[in-house]
Amino acid sequence: MAALTLHPDRLLPADPGVRSIARRLYAEVQGLPIISPHGHVDPRLILDDRPFVDPASLFIQPDHYVTRLLHSGGVPLTDLGVGEGPLPEPRAREAWRLFCANWQLLRGTPVRFWFESSLADVFGVSERPSAHNADALYDQIAEQLGRDSHRPRALLERFDIAFLATTDDPADDLAAHRALREDESIATRIAPTFRPDRYLEAGRPGWAELVKELGGDVGDYAGYIAALEERRRYFISLGAVSADHGHVDAGTEPLGIREAERIYRSALAGTVTPREALAFRRHMTFEMARMSCDDGLVMTLHPGIWRNHHPATLAAHGPDTGHDIPVALELTAALQPLLDRFGTHPNLHLVLFTVDPDVYSREIAPLAGFYPSVYAGAPWWFLDNPSEIRRYQRAVTEIAGFSRLSGFIDDTRAFCSIPARHDMSRRLDAGFLAGLVAEHRLEEDEALDTLTGLVVTQPREVFKL
Amino acid sequence: MAALTLHPDRLLPADPGVRSIARRLYAEVQGLPIISPHGHVDPRLILDDRPFVDPASLFIQPDHYVTRLLHSGGVPLTDLGVGEGPLPEPRAREAWRLFCANWQLLRGTPVRFWFESSLADVFGVSERPSAHNADALYDQIAEQLGRDSHRPRALLERFDIAFLATTDDPADDLAAHRALREDESIATRIAPTFRPDRYLEAGRPGWAELVKELGGDVGDYAGYIAALEERRRYFISLGAVSADHGHVDAGTEPLGIREAERIYRSALAGTVTPREALAFRRHMTFEMARMSCDDGLVMTLHPGIWRNHHPATLAAHGPDTGHDIPVALELTAALQPLLDRFGTHPNLHLVLFTVDPDVYSREIAPLAGFYPSVYAGAPWWFLDNPSEIRRYQRAVTEIAGFSRLSGFIDDTRAFCSIPARHDMSRRLDAGFLAGLVAEHRLEEDEALDTLTGLVVTQPREVFKL
Amino acid sequence: MAALTLHPDRLLPADPGVRSIARRLYAEVQGLPIISPHGHVDPRLILDDRPFVDPASLFIQPDHYVTRLLHSGGVPLTDLGVGEGPLPEPRAREAWRLFCANWQLLRGTPVRFWFESSLADVFGVSERPSAHNADALYDQIAEQLGRDSHRPRALLERFDIAFLATTDDPADDLAAHRALREDESIATRIAPTFRPDRYLEAGRPGWAELVKELGGDVGDYAGYIAALEERRRYFISLGAVSADHGHVDAGTEPLGIREAERIYRSALAGTVTPREALAFRRHMTFEMARMSCDDGLVMTLHPGIWRNHHPATLAAHGPDTGHDIPVALELTAALQPLLDRFGTHPNLHLVLFTVDPDVYSREIAPLAGFYPSVYAGAPWWFLDNPSEIRRYQRAVTEIAGFSRLSGFIDDTRAFCSIPARHDMSRRLDAGFLAGLVAEHRLEEDEALDTLTGLVVTQPREVFKL
Structure with a gap:
């Protein structure tokens, strides 16, 4: 029977000289608490604490x-x-x-x-x-x-997770979060995340019914906007720090108020065209940025995915079953209206994710390397692997420096994998920085300071913790 | 006079520790027979065996x-x-x-x-x-x-080529292949490949005449489909294992039968529009997948090339003279109709090639990492070089594992380069796997098993040999 | 206080064996004079020589x-x-x-x-x-x-800059250049570069007035063409070796003469549509290649940038203030008309730059690997960093060899950074070649010959110095 052993040097660079630097760096952050500002753990898992x-x-x-x-x-x-x-x-x-x-x-x-x-x-x-x-x-x-x-709480403590964000529907009453906040036995700060995608897609079947779940008077556009703002406030009152958005493109072209109202009415009446619904969703993404400037929620964008590529699997097994497939992504033009208006707003933190890796060099790093509001989100979904993380590290830092990285985000629903995912990230960050030291591009004291920043300071700053 | 020497370690990783692992791995596969499931050697070269x-x-x-x-x-x-x-x-x-x-x-x-x-x-x-x-x-x-x-046969034997696929026109009588099959002195299994591109492009000048070469009654759409099916059966009867397709895009949107019939009639009448011809070709690519599910031919796709970019060179020297230039490729949307219908069909093996390397991470690996029918074809044309092969290795395996790789495909018409091309691949595979071992991501016994699989098992399974 | 020291091995590969080869190679080119065929130093800086x-x-x-x-x-x-x-x-x-x-x-x-x-x-x-x-x-x-x-001239001499190109408006009288040529105390050859972008964009506000600055009778299209040709001749008479072009796309579709004349008249009348202006600019890019074949100016292309992404910053601080952001680039189709006509013309040197790095493998290297007129421009703007330079080296040379590289181009307005930029390039070239030697893909004598070529011979040949 072959053994399964965890080598202490796994994922560190193979070159002995670089590895020895990486070991020293990694040793300093290996044991630090985990900050997980975006993920998909069900809060009831922790609340109920069932085996x-x-x-x-x-x-x-x-x-x-x-x-x-x-x-x-x-x-x-x-x-x-x-x-x-x-x-x-x-x-x-x-x-x-x-x-x-x-x-x-x-x-x-x-x-x-x-x-x-x-x-x-x-x-x-x-x-x-x-x-x-x-x-x-x-x-x-x-x-x-x-x-x-x-049991979940014991593991939460053992994993040393200091902050854990879940992902939640705007209409969710957040009862689990409310109960968790009142439970003083839990050391981890657990926060909801506002994820309004479907409430912004006016062409979805049953949308007129759906928006009623937001509460308030959503009979006209102004009421709909007010309801979204109210739900964001509610989320914030229960600890939310960010709003997450995942549409197929990243368009943010705003509409005039009259046009927005008109399309909203059409959507309620069920007569909205696909083209109108698309324009409305892009407008609403712009509006979400406006709200983030107002209420301070960090805005994270996860665009560029064809959801449920295999309909038969969706029908049989539901969504999130492995066939969300990337498509080519464009951000420079898509985000220009948003950044034109809010790109230097002091309240905006906009974290950009991509599953089209060429976009790191071509668009995300250049945007993050100018706009103080823009951060390069850690590699996501298919890209959260060593090679793509290394590509991301190189691509973003050489254009925008380390200060524009989001810090690691595990984005997982696999509870037991959280520490391993963060550990992988720390090892790869240590290895990358060790390479810079070995090439005399950075002194080791700077590398250590940078690494600690990536693990602790950066996620706290980017996600306003 | 400078010497030309072949260093035993060429193309192996430079780091001494990684290289020594790579050497051990490479030594195990260096001498294995060559399997060449896609290429452009003329079968008459072997048949005639002229110097x-x-x-x-x-x-x-x-x-x-x-x-x-x-x-x-x-x-x-x-x-x-x-x-x-x-x-x-x-x-x-x-x-x-x-x-x-x-x-x-x-x-x-x-x-x-x-x-x-x-x-x-x-x-x-x-x-x-x-x-x-x-x-x-x-x-x-x-x-x-x-x-x-x-002479060719002596070299074929010396190169230890166990399987060699050629690329052939559907109307070819395959006389050379027939003769080769009857010649018991040849140890290599030599097979034709069904390459129907021009028969699917209804807007080509002279297309109405061209399709007659398929034989049968091609006066209507049903007859045309039947003729293609019959030619595939003929190819299979002479050993073919795959059908190869190389259009500029990878679209597979099917048409309704009435629309397909209508466009077919227009094409025969010479009145088809470019738009109709495009829709028809995409429909026919879908049909080719349907036929592959029926008759079992592996379907290989080589899209994304602007053929004959320099018309003056085409006119003076013919096609395949070095100016087929890549264009950006999109697969997620283009293949969705095909995969929706056939993606989990047990008979379908769909091998996807690209000359747009970002597509490995963005689309091919994610598709191959879900659909059991999809394989990531080895780097092709401009990408069959060490750096791009290494990018492919990293990009595909970290997302989809090793089991979704096609194995190496030489795709060459340069007969004497076949062993060198396979040798390059084996060296690079050994080096890549050695890197995983050196980073403690894989044990050496697993690396060796994987390498042998890539060289022998995988091409046999993917191409149903 | 932390020390700032320049390690002699900085940017050389970390592996000790590769590094020692790289050191030997680098030592041979470290002290060679600088050739800077494209940049943004103001010629008056040298002329006036003020502190x-x-x-x-x-x-x-x-x-x-x-x-x-x-x-x-x-x-x-x-x-x-x-x-x-x-x-x-x-x-x-x-x-x-x-x-x-x-x-x-x-x-x-x-x-x-x-x-x-x-x-x-x-x-x-x-x-x-x-x-x-x-x-x-x-x-x-x-x-x-x-x-x-x-002072500037002392630094120019200390930096050992043999050739320095500036970037100039076609209507510039080049008085500074004229004076510099007459000053025999300056050892550096200083040359203007013809940069006609805005004169080709017929939809710009005030364009009818602008083209008058070209001189001559620009009242009709023929006069406009003649004026551009005359300004190019003037630039050449003062030492210019290249014309530089930086539009958002690389389109080169020519218009019929009647259509070009018609659009030109519309533009003078202020009634040109955006679509016409776009077609005209693409036509004029084609024309610029035609002129380059006639007068021998090297044609350099810097496409794919969204200029002044943040309008508020443009308004407050002017252009070139860090928010020119890349967009996806396409060259294969865009340049096909130009290359169809002039791709094998002996007078044409076409240097292609990109800020979309996937384009190196996908389009630039394949084009440069066939057309004798096409060169792969060194990494530019956001890509002039070690990782992207290494990607460029791999991507281009493995497809097109070393002979198709442009040699290094610093493209800078930061005078004191010129030697450091060229030094970075030499270190990275030495490191890349050392890697090829270490993998036994090149002999060390070939690597040295190649490196010297990249630093000295190649820029001289590509830019016809």
Whole structure:
């Protein structure tokens, strides 16, 4: 049986001289608390603090990073219970077996790193998963899941997560967040995030009904705007620090008030055209920036994704099941109206993410290297892997310096992978900075100061913590 | 006279620690047989087994990689005999002299690597080509070309090519392939490839005449479809495993049957508009995927090229003379209709190539990392060089793992370069995997298993050999 | 106080084996004269040879590389005197203090390298700038600026600049250039560059008046063409070797003569539409290539920039203040008409620059690897940093070889940074070539020959010096 061991130097540069610098740098930040300003953990997970049910529901079913790799390797999502709640034990065990038997599909991916770290660090696994030891590993993990030491709150504390943001619907009553705030036993600061995408897309089926969920009098455009502003205030009152936006493009061309009102009326009447709905959504993205200047919520943009590329999978297993596929992204023109108006506004923090990596050099770094409001968001979704993180580091810092980086964002719904994801980032940051020191582009004291900034100071400043 | 020597470590990583791992890995696959599932060798070359005529017709005239570099350096294509058959000896020798005198133009390119390997390994050349030794090298090579040991079949055996696919017109009678299959003295499995591009482009001049070459009753759309299906069956009967498609974009939007029939009639009548022809070709690409699901031919896509960018060169020297230039590529939207319908079909193997390298990270790896039918084709045309191959390795494997790589494809019409091209790939794969081992992201036993898979297992599985 | 020291190995590869090769190569070119075929130094600076006024006006105010970084870090451009002439001493000193106090914003950027080199090599600074030593450094530099040794001509000689091109308006009388040519005390060859952008953009406000500045009878299209040709001849008579073009796209579709005449008349009448003006400008870019074939001026293209992205900054501080932002670039189709007609013309040298780095692999290298007229311009504006230069080196040379590189172009208005910029380039070229030697892809004698070519021969050939 092959061993699973976590080498202390993993992901550090191979060159011995650079590695020794990287080791020194990494050692200084390895143990710092985790700040997670954007992610998808369900707040009720922490609130309820129920034990995780089984290895499959913890590690496989909800994690589209894992399930898409297995799916591409020929494993049907149905066999993995994707989109279902916890499975009966035989099915959960079978899903786990499929995972272990296909362990080789993870080679070379960051999922492998995250998984190894979680298995070894959280559950003491010391064997490489395979068809042969799948059942034994299942039992080993399942046994620990029953212990208090492995319930969500215990892990939250063990992972040393200082700040954790969730992602929430504007109409959510945030009851879980309210309860969490009142619970003094939780050391982690947990905050909601305002994610209004569907309320801005006026061409969606049933939109007239949907906007009513915002509350208030949404019978006209002014009321709709007021309702959004009110919901933002509510989120802020419960700790929110940011609003997140994820439309297919990043357009921000504002409309005249008359035109906005007219399209809003058409949308309520169900007669809006796709072209009008598009113009309205771009207008509303501009409005969201305006509100961010007013109320201070950090604005994060996650554009450039074709959601649910495979409709049959959407129908069978729901969204977020691994087939959100990037498209080419354009920001320079799309964001120009927003930045023209608000780009130097002292209240605006605009964090730009991309899944089109050429955009780091071509647009994000140049924008972040001029506008004081713009930050380069850490590599996201498909790009949160060592090579693309290294590309991002080089591309952004050589154009805009280190001060324009957002700091790391894990963006995950896989709870146990949070420390491993941050650890990967710290290792890669240490390695990158060590390379600059080795090439005599930075002194080691500067590199250490920069690294600490990236891990602690930068996310606090960018997300106004 | 400067020496030409093949260093055993060439193309392996420079870092001594990584290199020693890479050496161990490479040693295990260096001698494995070659599988070449896509290329442009003429089957009659093998069938006839005539000696190569001279160094120019072997190495220069047909190889647009070489001639474009010389051309960009100021050598007229006419002086190289591009687009001509074998030249009279004085002209062949003069072309060879021009090549040797401009040897420095190859510095830094993979052509240099391929050439050095071919010259040293196949012809025992031990001096760096130059104006001074051009005639001596010509004579040295020409003398060997007259020997039995250097005729095509002897080289095929010496190169240890287990499988060799050619690229063929659907109307080809495949007489050469038929004869090759009947010749038991040939150990290599040689297969045709179905390449229907021009039969799908209804706006081409003379198209109504062209489709008649498919045979059958092509007087209506149904007959045309049936004729294509029949030609595919014929190709399969003679060993074909794949169909290759190379249009400027990758659109696959299907038409309704009435619309397809209508456009087909217009095309036969010569009244089709460019817009209709475009829609029809995209529809037919969708149909080709449908046929691949039915008959099992692997579908390979080589989109994103502006063919014959310099019309004067096309007129003087013909196609494939070095001025097919890439354009930006989009796949996520273009392939969505095809993948919506066939993306999880068990019979479909869809291998995606690109000459727009950003597309590896942005689209190909994400698609291959979800759809079990999609494979990331090896770097092609301008991208088949060490840096771009390394980018491809990183970009695809960190998103989709190793199992979604197509394995190496040489895509060449330069017969003597085949082993050097595969050797380059093996060296780069070994080096990449060694880097993962050195960073403790993979154990060495896994790296070796992966490398062997890339060289042997993967191409066999992807191309259903 | 932290020391500022210039390590002799800075920017050379970290691997000890590769570094030792790089050191040997670099040592051979470190001291060669500088050839600067494209830049933005004001010729009157050399002509007048007045002492630089103060550290702020020398190092900060005119250098948008520096001011944009400070601006993104929160320093208002007004506090830096951007767009103003020399400041009163208290304000100049305050700008310098802001710069020193924000020294950390430069970490990781090439600006840091240029600045360190200038401070240490030109002014003997040996302390890292900070809020604490800002005044002392100001005084140290200001004192030296008063010396003859630090006046422009003395520095020009000390920097060993053999050739220096400026960038000039076609209507400029080039009086400074005329005077410089007559001054035999200047060893540097100083040449104007023809930059006609605004004279080709017929939709600009006031264009009818503007074209009159060209002189001649510009009342009709023929006269306008003749006037441009005449101004080019005038520039050539005063030493110009190139014409530079910087429109947002690279379109070169020619118009029929009737259509060109018609649009020209509309433009004079002030009734031209944006669409017509666009077509006319693309036509005129084609015409510029035609003129380059006639008169021999090298044609350089700097497309793909959204100029003055932040209008409020333009209004307050003028153009070239750090918010020219890249947009996606397309060249294959855009340049096809030009290359179809002139691509193999012996007089044409077309140097292609991009700020969209994916275009190096996708379009520029493939074009340069076929057309003898096309050269790949060195990384420009945001891309003139180590990582992007390394990407450019790999991307272009592996496709097109070394002979298609333009040689380094500093493109700067920051006079004191010229030697540091060329030094960075030489170090990176040495490092890149050393990597090829270490991987046994090139012999060291070839690497040295190539490096010398890049530094000396190539710019001379490409720019016809």
